[in-house]
């Protein structure tokens with residue numbers, strides 16, 4: 001079957017170890033299901049894997065991809081939850097110390113078929129296309145959990161989203177708008193600021209700009225480049241939720257600000273299967289749909305990786321199979 005794999009690791013030139021070619025069909029263990037992949041979305045996670053971050057050398061070659069929507073072996077249209085927890089784990093799957101994401105231990109979704117625990121399948125509603133549904137399990141689920149589970153900010157609150165163009169950021173804008181938040185965003189790029197406002201942001205600011213008021217929560221995925229601004233933007237008692245650090249993770253934190261203003265710094269990763277089910281229903285009932293930057297045949301995956309690496313995206317890059 002066709003698969004997009006990491007054949008090695010390269011911190012400086014991640015695309016040099018990207019391979020698109022034939023791989024054997026995976027076996028299906030008891031309790032697992034085979035899904036014919038119709039669409040799969042790219043994430044920064046796939047680039048990290050090519051750089052050797054979070055993917056051990058003894059697991060190579062590894063099929064990349066966390067996100068997929070497709071058809072299972074019983075003919076049902078499904079969305080795949082990417083967090084694989086221990087079979088005996090009964091709590092929040094993201095808190096299982098042994099949990100992995102697809103493409104870390106188990107083969108990922110950029111292939112004709114992916115094999116996952118049956119409990120990781122969530123029904124896909126007919127109103128969501130495969131391309132839209134494939135965007136939900138990583139970037140959209142992460143944004144959903146950051147805003148609605150972790151931020152503690154109720155609808156009507158003001159939330160700042162850093163780095164308007166990213167997959168998580170565009171999801172946070174769209175979800176925030178539909179859920180009744182006042183969403184402010186930052187971006188270095190004027191065109192992305194304009195698109196963020198079209199998508200539902202109340203106001204868009206240049207990265208690092210002084211804001212008209214303090215915000216209740218910040219959703220942070222940019223990291224080093226915006227961290228200081230995120231802490232300065234918060235009202236006393238406000239919360240910064242952080243799930244990524246694209247520009248670097250060695251940010252300096254002014255601790256005086258954290259304790260004097262009683263700020264909360266909350267880490268967030270992916271989301272539970274139950275949250276994914278709720279997100280799917282949220283999209284169905286509100287009419288909110290993932291922002292798709294581009295759709296490419298899976299055989300042209302390299303082109304999608306080049307776009308992601310260049311930061312030349314607004315929303316998600318999706319790979320499809322017939």
Ligand SMILES: NC(=O)c1ccc[n+]([C@@H]2O[C@H](COP(=O)([O-])OP(=O)(O)OC[C@H]3O[C@@H](n4cnc5c(N)ncnc54)[C@H](OP(=O)(O)O)[C@@H]3O)[C@@H](O)[C@H]2O)c1
Nearest residue numbers: 044163164165166167168187188225244245246247269270
């Ligand atoms: N923990 C989790 O479960 C989880 C899940 C999904 C993603 N993530 C992480 O979250 C991060 C975001 O991923 P993503 O796919 O949404 O988006 P992304 O492609 O990494 O882009 C995020 C945004 O970051 C901004 N940015 C990048 N470098 C910057 C810099 N030097 N200065 C200022 N802004 C900069 C850009 O905004 P502008 O161009 O608009 O300025 C860009 O649109 C990644 O690091 C990813 O690994 C984590």
